[in-house]
Amino acid sequence: MGISPAESGSPEKEQQAAGVGILLQIMMLVLSFVLGHVLRRHKFYYLPEASASLLIGLIVGGLANISNTETSIRAWFNFHEEFFFLFLLPPIIFQSGFSLSAELGTDTNLYALVFGESVLNDAMAISLYRTMSIVRKHASSAQNFFMVIFRFLETFVGSMSAGVGVGFVSALLFKYAGLDVDNLQNLECCLFVLFPYFSYMLAEGLGLSGIVSILFTAIVMKHYSYSNLSENSQQFVSDFFHLISSLAETFTFIYMGFDIAMEKHSWSHLGFIFFSIIFIVVARAANVFSCAYLVNLVRPVHRQIPLKHQKALWYSGLRGAMAFALALQSVHDLPEGRGQIIFTATTAIVVLSVLLIGGSTGTMLEALHVVGDGHDSHLGESFDVNNGYVAPSFKEDGTSGNGIKMKLKEFHKRTSSFTALDRNYLTPFFTSQNEDDEGGEALLDERISSSKRGGFLGQ
Amino acid sequence: MGISPAESGSPEKEQQAAGVGILLQIMMLVLSFVLGHVLRRHKFYYLPEASASLLIGLIVGGLANISNTETSIRAWFNFHEEFFFLFLLPPIIFQSGFSLSAELGTDTNLYALVFGESVLNDAMAISLYRTMSIVRKHASSAQNFFMVIFRFLETFVGSMSAGVGVGFVSALLFKYAGLDVDNLQNLECCLFVLFPYFSYMLAEGLGLSGIVSILFTAIVMKHYSYSNLSENSQQFVSDFFHLISSLAETFTFIYMGFDIAMEKHSWSHLGFIFFSIIFIVVARAANVFSCAYLVNLVRPVHRQIPLKHQKALWYSGLRGAMAFALALQSVHDLPEGRGQIIFTATTAIVVLSVLLIGGSTGTMLEALHVVGDGHDSHLGESFDVNNGYVAPSFKEDGTSGNGIKMKLKEFHKRTSSFTALDRNYLTPFFTSQNEDDEGGEALLDERISSSKRGGFLGQ
Numbered sequence: 082m083g084i085s086p087a088e089s090g091s092p093e094k095e096q097q098a099a100g101v102g103i104l105l106q107i108m109m110l111v112l113s114f115v116l117g118h119v120l121r122r123h124k125f126y127y128l129p130e131a132s133a134s135l136l137i138g139l140i141v142g143g144l145a146n147i148s149n150t151e152t153s154i155r156a157w158f159n160f161h162e163e164f165f166f167l168f169l170l171p172p173i174i175f176q177s178g179f180s181l182s183a184e185l186g187t188d189t190n191l192y193a194l195v196f197g198e199s200v201l202n203d204a205m206a207i208s209l210y211r212t213m214s215i216v217r218k219h220a221s222s223a224q225n226f227f228m229v230i231f232r233f234l235e236t237f238v239g240s241m242s243a244g245v246g247v248g249f250v251s252a253l254l255f256k257y258a259g260l261d262v263d264n265l266q267n268l269e270c271c272l273f274v275l276f277p278y279f280s281y282m283l284a285e286g287l288g289l290s291g292i293v294s295i296l297f298t299a300i301v302m303k304h305y306s307y308s309n310l311s312e313n314s315q316q317f318v319s320d321f322f323h324l325i326s327s328l329a330e331t332f333t334f335i336y337m338g339f340d341i342a343m344e345k346h347s348w349s350h351l352g353f354i355f356f357s358i359i360f361i362v363v364a365r366a367a368n369v370f371s372c373a374y375l376v377n378l379v380r381p382v383h384r385q386i387p388l389k390h391q392k393a394l395w396y397s398g399l400r401g402a403m404a405f406a407l408a409l410q411s412v413h414d415l416p417e418g419r420g421q422i423i424f425t426a427t428t429a430i431v432v433l434s435v436l437l438i439g440g441s442t443g444t445m446l447e448a449l450h451v452v453g454d455g456h457d458s459h460l461g462e463s464f465d466v467n468n469g470y471v472a473p474s475f476k477e478d479g480t481s482g483n484g485i486k487m488k489l490k491e492f493h494k495r496t497s498s499f500t501a502l503d504r505n506y507l508t509p510f511f512t513s514q515n516e517d518d519e520g521g522e523a524l525l526d527e528r529i530s531s532s533k534r535g536g537f538l539g540q
Numbered sequence: 541m542g543i544s545p546a547e548s549g550s551p552e553k554e555q556q557a558a559g560v561g562i563l564l565q566i567m568m569l570v571l572s573f574v575l576g577h578v579l580r581r582h583k584f585y586y587l588p589e590a591s592a593s594l595l596i597g598l599i600v601g602g603l604a605n606i607s608n609t610e611t612s613i614r615a616w617f618n619f620h621e622e623f624f625f626l627f628l629l630p631p632i633i634f635q636s637g638f639s640l641s642a643e644l645g646t647d648t649n650l651y652a653l654v655f656g657e658s659v660l661n662d663a664m665a666i667s668l669y670r671t672m673s674i675v676r677k678h679a680s681s682a683q684n685f686f687m688v689i690f691r692f693l694e695t696f697v698g699s700m701s702a703g704v705g706v707g708f709v710s711a712l713l714f715k716y717a718g719l720d721v722d723n724l725q726n727l728e729c730c731l732f733v734l735f736p737y738f739s740y741m742l743a744e745g746l747g748l749s750g751i752v753s754i755l756f757t758a759i760v761m762k763h764y765s766y767s768n769l770s771e772n773s774q775q776f777v778s779d780f781f782h783l784i785s786s787l788a789e790t791f792t793f794i795y796m797g798f799d800i801a802m803e804k805h806s807w808s809h810l811g812f813i814f815f816s817i818i819f820i821v822v823a824r825a826a827n828v829f830s831c832a833y834l835v836n837l838v839r840p841v842h843r844q845i846p847l848k849h850q851k852a853l854w855y856s857g858l859r860g861a862m863a864f865a866l867a868l869q870s871v872h873d874l875p876e877g878r879g880q881i882i883f884t885a886t887t888a889i890v891v892l893s894v895l896l897i898g899g900s901t902g903t904m905l906e907a908l909h910v911v912g913d914g915h916d917s918h919l920g921e922s923f924d925v926n927n928g929y930v931a932p933s934f935k936e937d938g939t940s941g942n943g944i945k946m947k948l949k950e951f952h953k954r955t956s957s958f959t960a961l962d963r964n965y966l967t968p969f970f971t972s973q974n975e976d977d978e979g980g981e982a983l984l985d986e987r988i989s990s991s992k993r994g995g996f997l998g999q
Contacts (some may be wrong), residue, residue: 082686099747100741100742100743100745100750101741102746103626103737103741104738104741104742104744104745106736107734108738110734111731111734111738114727114731115731118724118727168560195970215753265577266652266779267779267783267786268573268577270779271573271783272570272573272782272785273575274783274787275566275569275787278562278566279563279566279567279570282560282562282563283563284562285563286563315775316775317553317775317779317780317783318777320725320726320729320776321727321776321780321783322729323814324726324729324733324776324780327726327730328730328733328734413886513660
């Protein structure tokens, strides 16, 4: 939904057209939720929520196209990538990061893998797109490669730093501001929900990537700031972000469907579409299996990513919304109708993958014996993976000697893995948790590696 | 904040300008919350939250004006009444209605009075403005008066019906859909929060007033639909609406301040401003005291509105946001700079009343011995008034005879007041509450009036 002024003149008519447009959008939203719920209730996993929303958008768009609905109402339906990037995407990306509570590289849990991988994929995609856009404008070829690498790193690392910085600031604020009392719950939550958006806009304002920034803010805020909230506030903000990301995501898929039905398509390059699909599938396989192999090289045996998880990861990787938005942007960015070709190809792939693969993921996961029957395996659901949380208690195995050497050795041990660094320095600094309060299972990397005995599994 | 495209060309620059603009807005929001909190903590009731937000907006606007900030950033700050009416006002009005849980005309609680009166005032104001706009276009004078009355009633009653209708539909949905289970909390809440906005847009789409509609939807949803939610969902939606209305209201006052500093003002009619203030004060006194007198004529003695409450009501009646938005709209609607005069006068009055009266309301209320010391008397806070809730158990005092006459008499008694109608028919129909579950105090109108003995006070 873009806020573009209607062509017909008077403000009342504009307001009315806006009303009708938004009314139809809300009805489609409600319909999508209801349809998705009904489908899941009847265990019809073949057509999950995202597909339901997409279909509804396609149908309504098709009808609008045929019926030549009044231009002002149609104007309200146009999917403006600006609106998407500024208002729909931030909640979605934030929730992806916020709901990944244990991902510190030690999980073999499939959901964590798929979510984590897909959201970093999004971050990479948008950074790469922006970098390539900049490169395209400067014509020299020899320097391009290094420029690409440099700009990409600049964008990615800069955005990540901005995101992490904002997250840390918020953690300190909630630690020291003393807002975790009952009558200040509203204030505490108001401030909490403003930080992610602040992070997004800060990065955008600095010419960096808000997506990457908000992702890292989410991870940092969940890991540190969240613990500093009152219990009621914690419950509320979890539910809040879950809710707004559900609304944003459903809205997004509806509009994807709608815009696909409404836009002009360029089918003259069917070969392009066909080969894109082939190459994407092959490239993803090459990517997933080789990365998994490398990861497994450095992980202990009991925490390696099993082959069936790798297959699931390869199969279920595509997130349509980001690809769609970037493709839509390329329509404006690229000359001579090339953006149109990319848009058509991308939407074809998105629709196919959401309807076919997205639908069959449930069946596929069951076939791979990854999830049991009756378990809701819809990947769109926010799955709060809270295993592997690091307990702050740290038992030193060696003797506690006094010399500098011993202190350095101790320091090295404490920071030798990020887990240890986090547990011993970051968490106490950024949160107000008492070491004795933690009841979660301990991830005792140091113990296991130093005493070489079997220990807890990652999940 | 309006979404008007910046003048400078490229999408990246636009996105960046948007980022900076929204970043500044968020910073101002955070600052307002923090400042409001600090002031309240130091018991500095003279300058409540709304004033803090207004001041911040004024200061930032003034600075932006002086510094000639880049046009694209300034464009993002312009207060578009369209954005206000479509996105900021609905949450504010909804929350006003939603937080009035006991107002069925039986309360003497001051907060309920002030809130209820002010929000109906807003509804009246916008209906009247729209009616007058329509009248202005049709020049004949003799019919105008009747036309005004007719159009006004049409708008008001139509909007009220739409709002109540949507509210009832939502109540039935939540009663029968069986969504009040733990794993469906997100879905239940998503649907719940969509209904108010649906109601608003439905009314707007039909050319009626979304404000009036959403107000009555709020009242109906709180009274019926809310009870049909699971306990967790109830907690969440209360907090949710409180949060988004806090954000919207703070945002609104910031932008009022900003726009006041940025707009051209027409000070040539100082007399107009001066006399407007006088007339408003006088008119309000005439309105409040005579309405209170009429109300007190029909109420039992123990539930009459005391004079000190009337004075408080007279003193604290002005809600700036609606007046401001309508004044801003009149700049566009009225010819020959007349809208400018109205805008200037209105903003002057709003600023004066928010800064002077709004600030001193706390002290004033204490002086009138209405609230005790230490009690947070800031009227902007959502005050959940849950007294006077009607218990569904109904004890029949007379004999339960069988004849038609007796049945009619019983029916008449059951519906003789809205309270009874609500308790005996509406609540059981629209909610899934068991009669034995209710633990609140009973408002036993029938008992009191039929047995003529003293009973519970309204609070």
